[in-house]
Amino acid sequence: MIDNKGLLIVISGPSAVGKGTICKELFKRNIENLELSISATTRNPRPNEINGVNYHFIDKESFGKMVEHGEFLEYAQVYDNYYGTPKKYVIDKINQGKDVILEIDIQGAKQVRQNYKDGIFIFIMPPSFKELKSRIMKRGTEAQKDIDKRMKCAYEEIEQAKYYNYIVINDDLHNAVEKIYCIIKAEKCRLSRYHIDLSEFKEEL
Numbered sequence: 001m002i003d004n005k006g007l008l009i010v011i012s013g014p015s016a017v018g019k020g021t022i023c024k025e026l027f028k029r030n031i032e033n034l035e036l037s038i039s040a041t042t043r044n045p046r047p048n049e050i051n052g053v054n055y056h057f058i059d060k061e062s063f064g065k066m067v068e069h070g071e072f073l074e075y076a077q078v079y080d081n082y083y084g085t086p087k088k089y090v091i092d093k094i095n096q097g098k099d100v101i102l103e104i105d106i107q108g109a110k111q112v113r114q115n116y117k118d119g120i121f122i123f124i125m126p127p128s129f130k131e132l133k134s135r136i137m138k139r140g141t142e143a144q145k146d147i148d149k150r151m152k153c154a155y156e157e158i159e160q161a162k163y164y165n166y167i168v169i170n171d172d173l174h175n176a177v178e179k180i181y182c183i184i185k186a187e188k189c190r191l192s193r194y195h196i197d198l199s200e201f202k203e204e205l
């Protein structure tokens, strides 16, 4: 009766909007059947980050080979580093009936939208530009010229929100996570996921 394939859920939004934190909170709920795709990146691990848990940390050469061999579902250069979603893991999980979350940037989400029409696209929106600027500044690592660059970039990224299926405003972490949880639950009930077979009923009539 039900489509056995899992859902592909893309969570995206501008830099510093809090998509990583939202995903971490979502996974604390231990939602049945939900898996997080672990991206490959050429950036260096931050303190506390573990290879194979937060990212697959690889060098530029290995990343280039994966691109060449078509091993990414999508990939993008985000500021100075490359990030990509390994395709096999995601497709295998979906075929096993698992729902997979991709937490990726706007350019990557665009590629997935073009290639995977059944995906569910959730855009995380900052409560305001002022708030986004303060979040970028709080990260504390960027110089003024980088902050300006990121704000300009955020403006262009937010223009893309219209192409998504859902908008979740990150004004409150708990609220945002709850909304994403509800979106996933509702998507599982979509009519298109069901093949309604009345033959059994007919036999009973």
Ligand code: 5GP
Binding pocket: 014, 015, 019, 039, 040, 043, 074, 075, 076, 078, 083, 084, 085, 103, 104, 105, 106, 107, 108, 109
């Ligand atoms: P960070 O280096 O702070 O972990 O991530 C930087 C940006 O890269 C974030 O916006 C994050 O969502 C994005 N990102 C992480 N993994 C991927 C990926 O596999 N593909 C793309 N396109 N972006 C990613």
